[in-house]
Amino acid sequence: MSQIASICRAVDFVEAHLKEEIAVADMADAAGYSLYHFCRTFNGLVHHTPYDYLMRRRLSESARELLETDKRIIDIAFDYCFNSPETYSRAFKRMFGVQPSQWKEQGRLDRRFLMSPLTPEHLEHVNEGEYLRPVLEERDAFRVAGLMTLVDDGGGAIPRLWEVLAQELKNAEDAEYYGITWYPAGWEESGVFYMAGIEVEAMDSVNPALVVKSIPPLKCARFTHRGSRSDLRFMLDYIYQAWLPKSGEHLAYPLEIACYGRDMSAAWQDAESEVYISIE
Numbered sequence: 001m002s003q004i005a006s007i008c009r010a011v012d013f014v015e016a017h018l019k020e021e022i023a024v025a026d027m028a029d030a031a032g033y034s035l036y037h038f039c040r041t042f043n044g045l046v047h048h049t050p051y052d053y054l055m056r057r058r059l060s061e062s063a064r065e066l067l068e069t070d071k072r073i074i075d076i077a078f079d080y081c082f083n084s085p086e087t088y089s090r091a092f093k094r095m096f097g098v099q100p101s102q103w104k105e106q107g108r109l110d111r112r113f114l115m116s117p118l119t120p121e122h123l124e125h126v127n128e129g130e131y132l133r134p135v136l137e138e139r140d141a142f143r144v145a146g147l148m149t150l151v152d153d154g155g156g157a158i159p160r161l162w163e164v165l166a167q168e169l170k171n172a173e174d175a176e177y178y179g180i181t182w183y184p185a186g187w188e189e190s191g192v193f194y195m196a197g198i199e200v201e202a203m204d205s206v207n208p209a210l211v212v213k214s215i216p217p218l219k220c221a222r223f224t225h226r227g228s229r230s231d232l233r234f235m236l237d238y239i240y241q242a243w244l245p246k247s248g249e250h251l252a253y254p255l256e257i258a259c260y261g262r263d264m265s266a267a268w269q270d271a272e273s274e275v276y277i278s279i280e
Contacts (some may be wrong), residue, residue: 004123006031007045011118024050047242056115059095066104073100109188112240125234134221141217144178145210146197161196168209183254220276252280
């Protein structure tokens with residue numbers, strides 16, 4: 001059995017016992033490893049310690065229940081095996097930056113920061129290792145001209161947006177292609193805005209059918225993605241759920257900027273692209 005398959009057995013064990021008292025040793029038993037070997041292997045593949053992963057999964061599911069049920073905070077804390085409301089509140093604030101009561105009052109569930117149950121596909125993609133160490137850099141201001149739409153269907157509208165853009169750019173000169181995702185306030189309910197476009201230098205060269213977005217100078221973490229565009233979700237999960245919590249960095253703007261190079265058609269298959277996350 002591969003290491004990933006063994007770790008997934010431990011992950012499945014966690015999912016089946018989120019509301020029960022379990023220990024890291026129980027996770028190791030589920031994986032079929034000694035405790036020492038399990039901790040080393042889990043940390044190497046998941047990029048969280050087993051205990052940290054267990055806590056983040058419990059806190060993530062408890063965060064959902066805070067907004068989706070009428071349960072009291074104290075009951076949710078005990079349901080997820082925290083020995084007191086105070087312990088739960090401290091752990092919750094470390095992960096989400098607010099107290100459970102504030103989270104409930106705000107009524108917003110930012111799925112980017114919830115620890116997802118890991119799958120073999122997640123682990124295989126993360127451990128290709130191409131983007132685990134981003135480059136921190138300053139980006140100059142630039143302009144993107146293209147088409148924008150509200151995406152509230154899980155991304156189904158995005159391929160069609162690129163098809164329409166391709167028709168508008170038939171006579172365009174060679175340029176860098178960008179996909180920009182903007183998370184407006186309340187995006188969890190209303191959806192995100194997605195822009196498909198190309199970098200432009202001068203406004204007089206822009207097709208009047210297109211909209212133009214000016215991106216200010218940014219301090220960014222640049223991640224290199226190799227693979228199809230559909231696999232970007234695995235990298236974004238890694239960024240928000242593993243890299244960002246450990247990096248000490250904080251998001252500056254609610255933007256994800258993907259640069260696909262000069263051949264957009266390749267981005268839907270195996271290709272290299274750059275993803276920029278604005279940090280402060």
